[in-house]
Amino acid sequence: MTERSRVLAALDAVRDPELDEPITTLGFVSECIVSAAGDARVRLRLPTYFCAPNFAFLMVADAYDVVSALPEVRSADVALEGHFASAEINAGVAARAGFAVSFAGEAVGELDELRRTFLTKAVLAGTDQVCRPLLAAGLDPAALTTMTLADTPPSAQLDRLCRRRAELGLRTDPAAPLLVDPGTGAPITGTAVSMHLGRARVSRVGIEANTGICRGMLRHRYPTTGAGEEEDEG
Amino acid sequence: MYEKNGEKYFVVDSHMHYWNAAPDNWVPGAEQYAKGWIECFHAYQSLGPADTHWSIEKFQKYSEDDLMKDVFDEGHVDIAVFQPTYLTEWYKEGFNTTERNAEMGERHPGQFIYNTRWDPREGDAGLATLKANVERYGSRGVKLYTAEWREGSRGWTLKDPEAYRFLEASQELGIKNIHVHKGPTIWPLDKDAFDVSDIDHAATDFPDLNFIVEHVGLPRIEDFCFMATQEPNVYAGLSVVIGALMHARPRFFAKVMGELLFWVGEDKMTFGSDYGIWEPKWQIEGFVDWDFPAGDEYSDYPRLGVEGKKKILGLNAAKLYDIKVPGEFQPAGAEPAAQDDAKLVTQ
Numbered sequence: 044m045t046e047r048s049r050v051l052a053a054l055d056a057v058r059d060p061e062l063d064e065p066i067t068t069l070g071f072v073s074e075c076i077v078s079a080a081g082d083a084r085v086r087l088r089l090p091t092y093f094c095a096p097n098f099a100f101l102m103v104a105d106a107y108d109v110v111s112a113l114p115e116v117r118s119a120d121v122a123l124e125g126h127f128a129s130a131e132i133n134a135g136v137a138a139r140a141g142f143a144v145s146f147a148g149e150a151v152g153e154l155d156e157l158r159r160t161f162l163t164k165a166v167l168a169g170t171d172q173v174c175r176p177l178l179a180a181g182l183d184p185a186a187l188t189t190m191t192l193a194d195t196p197p198s199a200q201l202d203r204l205c206r207r208r209a210e211l212g213l214r215t216d217p218a219a220p221l222l223v224d225p226g227t228g229a230p231i232t233g234t235a236v237s238m239h240l241g242r243a244r245v246s247r248v249g250i251e252a253n254t255g256i257c258r259g260m261l262r263h264r265y266p267t268t269g270a271g272e273e274e275d276e277g
Numbered sequence: 278m279y280e281k282n283g284e285k286y287f288v289v290d291s292h293m294h295y296w297n298a299a300p301d302n303w304v305p306g307a308e309q310y311a312k313g314w315i316e317c318f319h320a321y322q323s324l325g326p327a328d329t330h331w332s333i334e335k336f337q338k339y340s341e342d343d344l345m346k347d348v349f350d351e352g353h354v355d356i357a358v359f360q361p362t363y364l365t366e367w368y369k370e371g372f373n374t375t376e377r378n379a380e381m382g383e384r385h386p387g388q389f390i391y392n393t394r395w396d397p398r399e400g401d402a403g404l405a406t407l408k409a410n411v412e413r414y415g416s417r418g419v420k421l422y423t424a425e426w427r428e429g430s431r432g433w434t435l436k437d438p439e440a441y442r443f444l445e446a447s448q449e450l451g452i453k454n455i456h457v458h459k460g461p462t463i464w465p466l467d468k469d470a471f472d473v474s475d476i477d478h479a480a481t482d483f484p485d486l487n488f489i490v491e492h493v494g495l496p497r498i499e500d501f502c503f504m505a506t507q508e509p510n511v512y513a514g515l516s517v518v519i520g521a522l523m524h525a526r527p528r529f530f531a532k533v534m535g536e537l538l539f540w541v542g543e544d545k546m547t548f549g550s551d552y553g554i555w556e557p558k559w560q561i562e563g564f565v566d567w568d569f570p571a572g573d574e575y576s577d578y579p580r581l582g583v584e585g586k587k588k589i590l591g592l593n594a595a596k597l598y599d600i601k602v603p604g605e606f607q608p609a610g611a612e613p614a615a616q617d618d619a620k621l622v623t624q
Contacts, residue, residue: 090320092314092316093313093314127310127313164499175574241539241540242499242503244536245498245502245536246499248499248532248533248536249495249496249498249499250496251529252495252496252522252526252529252530252533253496255522255525256324256461256495256496256521256522256525256526259323259324259521259525259526260321260323260324263319263320263323264320
C-alpha cells in the first residue's frame with residue numbers, strides 16, 4: 044500500500060453525516076497527495092457553494108483528524124474549496140477550534156447533537172436494510188419484535204447497523220433486541236412494529252433520495268471524478 | 278390544460294418564480310453570494326432532461342416571453358402562483374419580489390396569482406407592508422423562509438411570538454395559504470433550517486390556515502411525513518420533488534412519491550414546477566405518464582391513478598386558492614383511499 048492509498052483508506056472512515064456514506068465514495072475528495080517526507084495535502088469539495096456549513100465543518104474536521112493520526116503522516120494540510128464558508132472552516136480546522144469558535148457570534152453550539160440526530164436516522168435506515176429481506180422472505184413482522192441480534196442472519200447490512208448502534212451507545216451484544224427505539228434504546232414491542240418499520244423505511248428513502256440529489260449536483264459542478272469515488276446506481 | 282388518453286388535466290403551477298439574478302442586480306460586496314446562489318440553482322436544473330437545460334446567462338435573467346412560452350404556451354399551465362424570494366442582501370432589486378412578479382403578471386390578466394411574503398423580524402413595518410401588499414396585489418398566500426439571514430440574525434421559527442403576530446395578521450387580511458420553504462438550504466445557516474417542528478405548532482394553533490411545506494422538507498422527508506400525517510391542514514408541496522428526482526433518479530422518485538402517498542395522501546399534495554429552475558412541460562407530461570416501476574420494493578405504497586394525478590396537478594391547489602375549475606376537469610367523483618386506509622404491507 045502506498046502512503047496515498049493509506050490516506051485514502053483513512054478518509055474512507057469519514058462520512059457525510061447526513062448521507063451516512065464515506066466522503067471518498069461520494070466524490071467529495073478532489074485531491075489527495077502525500078510527499079515522500081510524509082506531508083499530506085487533501086482537498087475537499089461539495090455539491091454546492093451553499094451546502095450547510097455545519098455539515099461541511101464536521102467533514103473537514105473529521106478528515107483532518109484521521110489523516111493527521113496516521114503514523115506516516117508528518118503534516119496534514121486539509122482544506123475545503125469552493126464553499127461560501129471555506130475560509131472560516133479551514134482556519135477553524137487548522138487551529139483545531141470547534142465550530143462555535145470558527146463562527147464566533149454565529150454558531151449556536153457544537154455539533155454533537157447534530158451528529159446524534161443523523162446517527163439516529165442512520166440506525167432507522169439500517170433497520171430497514173436488515174428487515175426488508177427478512178420480510179420479503181415471508182417473515183411475519185410481529186416475529187421481528189422477539190428477535191435478538193444473535194437471531195438475525197449475518198450480513199454486511201447487519202454489521203453496519205451494529206456499528207451505528209454502537210456509536211449511539213445502543214446495545215450491540217448478541218442478546219440485544221433487533222428492533223429498538225434509536226432515541227431511547229427501548230425494545231419495540233407489540234403493535235408498535237408497524238409504525239417503527241414505516242419510520243425505518245421512510246428514513247432510508249429520505250437518505251437515498253438526498254444522496255441522489257447531492258451526487259447529481261456534484262457531477263454538474265465538477266466534471267472530474269473524485270479520489271476514491273464510486274459510481275452509484277440511480 | 279393538458280390532455281392525454283382522453284383525460285383532461287387542469288393545471289395549477291403553485292410554486293414558480295420570475296427572478297433577476299444577472300450581474301446588473303448584484304449588490305456590490307456581495308457578488309460571490311449572488312453568483313454562488315444562482316449557480317447553485319442552475320445546478321439543480323441539470324437534474325432535468327438535457328434538452329431542457331439553459332445557459333447560465335439565460336438562467337440568470339430569463340425574459341417575460343420565455344416565461345409565457347415555457348409556462349403557458351408550451352407548459353400546459355392554466356394558473357400560476359408566483360412565490361417571491363427577496364434576498365435583498367445580495368440582489369439590489371431583490372431576487373424575485375412581489376413587485377417584480379406583479380409588474381409582469383399584470384400584462385396577462387387572469388393567469389397569475391401573486392403571493393407575497395413576510396418576515397417577523399421586520400416588526401410593525403413588516404406588518405404594514407404585508408397589509409399594503411395584500412390590498413394591492415390581492416394576495417391569498419405568502420411564502421416564508423425561516424432560514425433567511427437578516428441583519429445578523431440567522432433565521433427564525435414559526436413558534437416565535439412575533440411570527441404568531443404575523444400569522445394572526447395574515448388571517449385577518451384574508452390570507453389562507455402559508456407556503457413555507459423547508460428544503461434544500463436557502464441560505465447558509467447555523468440553525469437547523471430543515472426542522473419542521475415549528476410548522477407542527479403553527480398548524481395546530483391556526484387550524485384555519487393551510488400550511489404548504491414546499492420541497493416536503495427534503496432532505497428530511499421523514500420528519501415532514503411524521504408531522505404531516507398528524508395535521509389535517511399541512512400539505513406536501515412537490516416543488517423540487519418532481520423536478521430533481523423524476524428524471525434524474527426515477528427509483529428514488531418512486532419511493533419518495535410512495536412515502537408521500539402513504540403518509541400524506543393524494544388530497545394534500547400540490548404540484549409546483551419551481552420555474553425557472555425547471556420547465557413545467559416535461560414535469561407535467563412525465564408525471565401524467567408516471568407509475569411505480571415493477572418490483573417488491575414499491576409494494577408497500579398506495580397506487581396513484583388518473584384522479585389522483587388530477588388532484589395533485591391542479592384540483593388540490595384550486596381548492597386552496599378558490600380557483601373556479603371548469604366542469605370538464607372535475608373528477609368523476611371516485612373518492613380516493615383515505616389516509617386511514619393506508620396500511621403497512623410487508624411483503
